Amino acid sequence: MHFNTVALIGRYQDSGLDTPLRRLGAVLQALGCKVLIEAETGRNTGVTDFPLADYTAIGQQADLAIIMGGDGTMLAAARRLATTNVAMIGINHGRLGFITDIPLDSADEAITGILNGAYVEDERVLLEGRVLRGNQEMASGLALNDVIINRAGRGGMIELKVECNGVFMHSQRADGLIIATPTGSTAYALSAGGPILHPQVNALVLVPVAPQTLSNRPITLPEDSHLNITIRALGRVESGASVHFDMQALSNCQEGDQIVVRRSPHRVRFLHPQGYSYFSTLRSKLNWNRMLHPWDDPDETSR
Incomplete structure (x- = not known):
């Protein structure tokens, strides 16, 4: 190149x-x-x-x-x-x-x-999302990390109906829902209890944010899944709900609005220096093993 x-x-x-x-x-x-x-x-x-x-x-x-x-x-x-x-x-x-x-x-x-x-090439998947109100598209966007639906202000939980490829998955009451790519699995999804997905894993992860029912757990779905999330109820939420594309927000969503999310046909290409390791990044950023056995860490022993 x-x-x-x-x-x-x-x-x-x-x-x-x-x-x-x-x-x-x-x-x-x-x-x-x-x-x-x-x-x-x-x-x-x-x-x-x-x-x-x-x-x-x-x-x-x-x-x-x-x-x-x-x-x-x-x-x-x-x-x-x-x-x-x-x-x-x-x-x-x-x-x-x-x-x-x-x-x-x-x-x-x-x-x-x-x-x-002297470089390593790394392709990352993106999401594309649309917010629909009836037949009208209210907003759309791309996301490298995640698409997030959550309550926009103080008050109660929001109720979401989740469908995957036209098949009903579940309804949940929660503060919100995160749809994350492998890249976004180390962002808000990780803070909310989701798993870390290696960038080469062809999958998406759905992570509920503070769900009312503790059995509502994160789930990993195929990368080509088409998701349809309907806002069924806003409860006592004072400011409605909002949708974020990589933290870029559309507020004032209403009951009945649908958020449609799928993999984008586009990908992002990252270049890293020769010798780049995703696991080295995790060790460095998450402090894995720092206080346990530093002699096992090549990032430490090479210094």
Whole structure:
């Protein structure tokens, strides 16, 4: 794979982002790449050393996008570039960084290696969802992590009817329901008690949020499942219900609204440095075995 044009996208709300962006741009130019900077990133950080480009132009011109920020920045960029063939690299300038996996202090070396062909490619599935009120589509969106239906304010639980491929699964009263991809299984779904799905597992996971009946447990479904969730009752919820696509919210859902979720035909391509291991990421981010047997951890013994 040849990366002739590389776009830089950053979490421009972060102070001090201009310096690493400029340094990385210089590294890319030294490697012979044409560098673009996402327009809002450039304008808000003051980095105008490179041509500005909106997401449409990045999708048309770039071979690779490098995202500098946290997982939220990567999620937003992935949704915007999902219909293109632009590969993506994540540099962690945030907190946890499950999908922005390259540490900032080793970014120059890692990017140089990737551009020289030393990388691992990783495809991730997306969800597409629609909110229907009768025959009217109220909203739609893509999600790399999850689609979430939950109560929008204080008060009682909401009641949801869940169907899979046209077959009734169950009705449940809960604070909400999470439909997560393997990528999203380490996000809100994990906090709500769901399982971790390896990215190569072709599955989705449904995780209830604080269900009234404790026997309502997470369930893993085939990746090609078509889900239809109907809001049957809002109980005493004061502000109605809301639907989130990767935490981007549509509020004021009503009783009878349907949320239709299925796998998107588009996928996101992540590139990682040579030697990348998903299990190493889990060990690092979830502190697995840190206090037990550090000599068993290759991340520790290699230091």
